[in-house]
Amino acid sequence: MTTTPEARDERVPVTVLTGFLGSGKTTLLNRILTENHGLRIAVIENEFGEVGIDDALVLDAEEEIFEMNNGCICCTVRGDLIRILGALMRRREKFDHILIETTGLADPAPVAQTFFMDDEIAAQLRLDAIVTLVDAAHVLQHLDEVKPEGVENEAVEQIAFADRLVLNKTDLADEETVGEVVRRVRTINSGVRIIPAQHAGIDLQQVLDVGAFDLERVLADDPSFLTETEHQHDTTVTSVGIDLPGELDENKLNAWLGTLLRTKGVDIFRSKGILALAGAPKQYVFQGVHMLLDGQFGRDWRDGEERRNRLVFIGRNLDRQALERGFAACLATAGAVA
Numbered sequence: 001m002t003t004t005p006e007a008r009d010e011r012v013p014v015t016v017l018t019g020f021l022g023s024g025k026t027t028l029l030n031r032i033l034t035e036n037h038g039l040r041i042a043v044i045e046n047e048f049g050e051v052g053i054d055d056a057l058v059l060d061a062e063e064e065i066f067e068m069n070n071g072c073i074c075c076t077v078r079g080d081l082i083r084i085l086g087a088l089m090r091r092r093e094k095f096d097h098i099l100i101e102t103t104g105l106a107d108p109a110p111v112a113q114t115f116f117m118d119d120e121i122a123a124q125l126r127l128d129a130i131v132t133l134v135d136a137a138h139v140l141q142h143l144d145e146v147k148p149e150g151v152e153n154e155a156v157e158q159i160a161f162a163d164r165l166v167l168n169k170t171d172l173a174d175e176e177t178v179g180e181v182v183r184r185v186r187t188i189n190s191g192v193r194i195i196p197a198q199h200a201g202i203d204l205q206q207v208l209d210v211g212a213f214d215l216e217r218v219l220a221d222d223p224s225f226l227t228e229t230e231h232q233h234d235t236t237v238t239s240v241g242i243d244l245p246g247e248l249d250e251n252k253l254n255a256w257l258g259t260l261l262r263t264k265g266v267d268i269f270r271s272k273g274i275l276a277l278a279g280a281p282k283q284y285v286f287q288g289v290h291m292l293l294d295g296q297f298g299r300d301w302r303d304g305e306e307r308r309n310r311l312v313f314i315g316r317n318l319d320r321q322a323l324e325r326g327f328a329a330c331l332a333t334a335g336a337v338a
Ligand SMILES: Nc1nc2c(ncn2[C@@H]2O[C@H](COP(=O)(O)OP(=O)(O)OP(=O)(O)O)[C@@H](O)[C@H]2O)c(=O)[nH]1
Pocket: 019, 020, 021, 022, 023, 024, 025, 026, 027, 028, 054, 103, 104, 133, 168, 169, 170, 171, 172, 197, 198, 199, 200, 270, 287, 288, 289, 294
């Protein structure tokens, strides 16, 4: 008896990178874009927030990067996703792999569905794996959130659909917490491979081109996966974006941000910004995840480039006016006698 060798799957593999706000998706993306793995990767990035910041946080790379910032990839801009994928396929010889970074609030299911519902896409692209980043220090709080009826818990969905789970930020959680996170992950997705990490420092072979997405497993867990079209977001999570020209007084900024996140950090899930500090030749990049705040200098301000500040807060019960007023008061000129 002769066996025919299985036809080689020539379709382009696609990795969907998901995980809650601040879990480390962009950190992993930057590793993927800078490490020498020999793959040419096209990146599609979707960001939640009124002011786009991530384009500036993704390292300069030769790869093609498409931004989708006008809505959530799992609902309003799904048509855009299909269009971008279609456009990419017309330049198929330019890359070997596609990577889609979803927003921290996206449900990965509708994104995954895209690769099975559209015949043209299904013929040319293969969903390789859904890779979910988990913030070991903050995830339990989001898994425990009580949502209004009919509203899904994004953090749970992201873990449920993971083919590979990067348990990130283990440096910020004690052993007991990490153990509890693993236990909770297992109750949501018993078979997923868990990869512990700090700063998403993983062996990329564990997540790229792994052929881990398994439609049969997904359908066994969720028989309506291919037919479900409705899902409801938690609309109580919103964003406030600020875009303000001028230079900031560093001391005022530190005092304001420090107090803000200390007092409101339970509700402010995520904050990030590119700022102009008075007297600094470089941009200042700050990143907050709940109460934890981190900042460093980024690239130089270019000659003639306007010094301005772009920042975004994402969370619950955000007081837009107070945030705008508080931030404006950090300008170096604020309160100065004219
Ligand atoms: N201490 C610590 N910080 C980390 C680790 N991984 C990432 N970070 C920091 O956490 C912050 C958020 O990381 P990002 O990679 O931007 O997270 P993200 O998931 O892309 O965030 P969103 O796009 O807002 O959803 C940044 O300040 C990172 O430097 C880690 O393992 N340990």
